[in-house]
Amino acid sequence: xxxxxxxxxxxGLGKRFGAVRALEDLSLTIGTGEVFGFLGPNGAGKTxxxxxxxxxxxxxxxxxxxxxxxxTLGGAEWRGDLGYLPGEVSxxxxxxxxxxxxxxxxxxxxxxxxxxxxxxxxxxxxxxxSRQVHTYSDGMRQKLGIVxxxxxxxxxxxxxxxxxxxxxxxxxxxxxxVADARGRGTTVFVSSHxxxxxxxxxxxxxxxxxxxxxxxxxxxxxxxxxxxxxxAAFTGDVEVQALSHFGEIVEMSPREISxxxxxxxxxxxxxxxxxxxxxxxxxxxxxxxxxxxxxxx
Amino acid sequence: MSxxxxxxxxxxxxxxxxxxxxxxxxFFQWAITRVVPAVAQSGFVRQLFDMAPAPVRVMFGEELIAxxxxxxxxxxxxxxxxxxxxxxxWAVRVATGAxxxxxxxxTMDLVASRPVSRSAQVAAAAWAVLAGLALIAxxxxxxxxxxxxxRPLEGVAAxxxxxxxxxxxxxxxxxxxxALLVSATQREGGTAVSWCAGLLAGSYVLDYxxxxxxxxxxxxxxxxxxxxxxQRVLRDGLVAGDVAVLSGVGAVxxxxxxxxxxxxxx
Numbered sequence: 001x002x003x004x005x006x007x008x009x010x011x012g013l014g015k016r017f018g019a020v021r022a023l024e025d026l027s028l029t030i031g032t033g034e035v036f037g038f039l040g041p042n043g044a045g046k047t048x049x050x051x052x053x054x055x056x057x058x059x060x061x062x063x064x065x066x067x068x069x070x071x072t073l074g075g076a077e078w079r080g081d082l083g084y085l086p087g088e089v090s091x092x093x094x095x096x097x098x099x100x101x102x103x104x105x106x107x108x109x110x111x112x113x114x115x116x117x118x119x120x121x122x123x124x125x126x127x128x129x130s131r132q133v134h135t136y137s138d139g140m141r142q143k144l145g146i147v148x149x150x151x152x153x154x155x156x157x158x159x160x161x162x163x164x165x166x167x168x169x170x171x172x173x174x175x176x177x178v179a180d181a182r183g184r185g186t187t188v189f190v191s192s193h194x195x196x197x198x199x200x201x202x203x204x205x206x207x208x209x210x211x212x213x214x215x216x217x218x219x220x221x222x223x224x225x226x227x228x229x230x231x232a233a234f235t236g237d238v239e240v241q242a243l244s245h246f247g248e249i250v251e252m253s254p255r256e257i258s259x260x261x262x263x264x265x266x267x268x269x270x271x272x273x274x275x276x277x278x279x280x281x282x283x284x285x286x287x288x289x290x291x292x293x294x295x296x297x
Numbered sequence: 298m299s300x301x302x303x304x305x306x307x308x309x310x311x312x313x314x315x316x317x318x319x320x321x322x323x324f325f326q327w328a329i330t331r332v333v334p335a336v337a338q339s340g341f342v343r344q345l346f347d348m349a350p351a352p353v354r355v356m357f358g359e360e361l362i363a364x365x366x367x368x369x370x371x372x373x374x375x376x377x378x379x380x381x382x383x384x385x386x387w388a389v390r391v392a393t394g395a396x397x398x399x400x401x402x403x404t405m406d407l408v409a410s411r412p413v414s415r416s417a418q419v420a421a422a423a424w425a426v427l428a429g430l431a432l433i434a435x436x437x438x439x440x441x442x443x444x445x446x447x448r449p450l451e452g453v454a455a456x457x458x459x460x461x462x463x464x465x466x467x468x469x470x471x472x473x474x475x476a477l478l479v480s481a482t483q484r485e486g487g488t489a490v491s492w493c494a495g496l497l498a499g500s501y502v503l504d505y506x507x508x509x510x511x512x513x514x515x516x517x518x519x520x521x522x523x524x525x526x527x528q529r530v531l532r533d534g535l536v537a538g539d540v541a542v543l544s545g546v547g548a549v550x551x552x553x554x555x556x557x558x559x560x561x562x563x
Contacts, residue, residue, distance in 0.1 A: 056563040076414040084410035090403030107411040
């Protein structure tokens, strides 16, 4: 379970590229051992945030700390506790996979204690690892990216679009890898626009839009706060308009209605529907996707 | 520790090119010892030079023409465009590939997100440039020495050419530092290569034009090639002023590269 000590904090963090505001006034606290999801459409500022946390970019405003240490462009020692998977991962094309991992582990100055297990779980065998990286498919490169980020068991892992290019089976394995890392106390910061993935992996989530934080909270709380979609079908004609005070009507006909209803109004609606000639009733569980879309509409 | 790891990585990436460049440099200087005119031939060659147009004579060095000798001819081997090109290729290739090239490829993210300081990255690139230049320059001198061993020339010792080789190393170390500064400020290896090639070619052309066109002669000190004169080194030994200028330019450019790379966004 996450502990109270923050692994990552940002206070009023901002970044401008000339006249373009890539990130504005971002204040977040991520606890140790937490899996934190960072959501947003392309260009929302997710990658900029991660690069600011790594000290690859200098902030235009605000500050950040990672594991209690201030993030700076210089002073590289604090990065020894980090693992990073870039959104567009690139390697040296004429280096073999094995040499690539060895080189990056040497630079990390930590033993690659989890390398063998990760290679095994992601299906990167000895033959693949002995080949030069330019012969790899996109999926294999992404797997190698995941291994290099996690092989030295970092305290904080910053993963930018980690499942890009992975087939569904490998994605499932990746979810298991993140769960295991979390179990060992690793804080995982996942940037994604795959909502199902974030919903499945993360304890908390933040949403960015045009460089600004629009929401941050528990995934479960987001779901609870989200209106449910209720679809009711009737055996005869009904005055469906009369149900409008329970929520927002999305579609209606004399024999069917589709509505968005807040959780607090759900019981009353179901009780009211029970008085009508009900043929079928579907209450869809709320998803992060709906919350996401609602924030970005 | 980081610098050594980075240096090992640079060596693996560039070793084949370095071996070819060093072999090319050595072979060229050895070949020069084969074509040095013997005393009986030098009068004929002098006549050929005298008939050449003035700009051609300037390009090949007035001093060489004035003192057509085995020493002069061997010195000419160190201002020929071929060995200069070999040294330039190494300086630009490694300097631009190590910083701007890594940024452009996206591999810089993997290195810079680890406990590797930015100064370590610049230092590793600088050491790689310098070590490669030293090897290429040494290979060139070794070519001269090997040639003179099999074809001894009266009044010439291989050791006479050692200061010339050292000056060629110093000249391109200065250009390498400038290339590192360019590389430290660019986002693409190709752009950095273009800038460096332009600066090198511009410096070479400026030196040549300033020698043949007196109206712009005052601009010649702006070219680093002005401070690399093998014939003068052969005659007078190392010139302290030239050594100071090339060392100074190299040191200032390197310091600027450290400062620029430490402050930039990656």
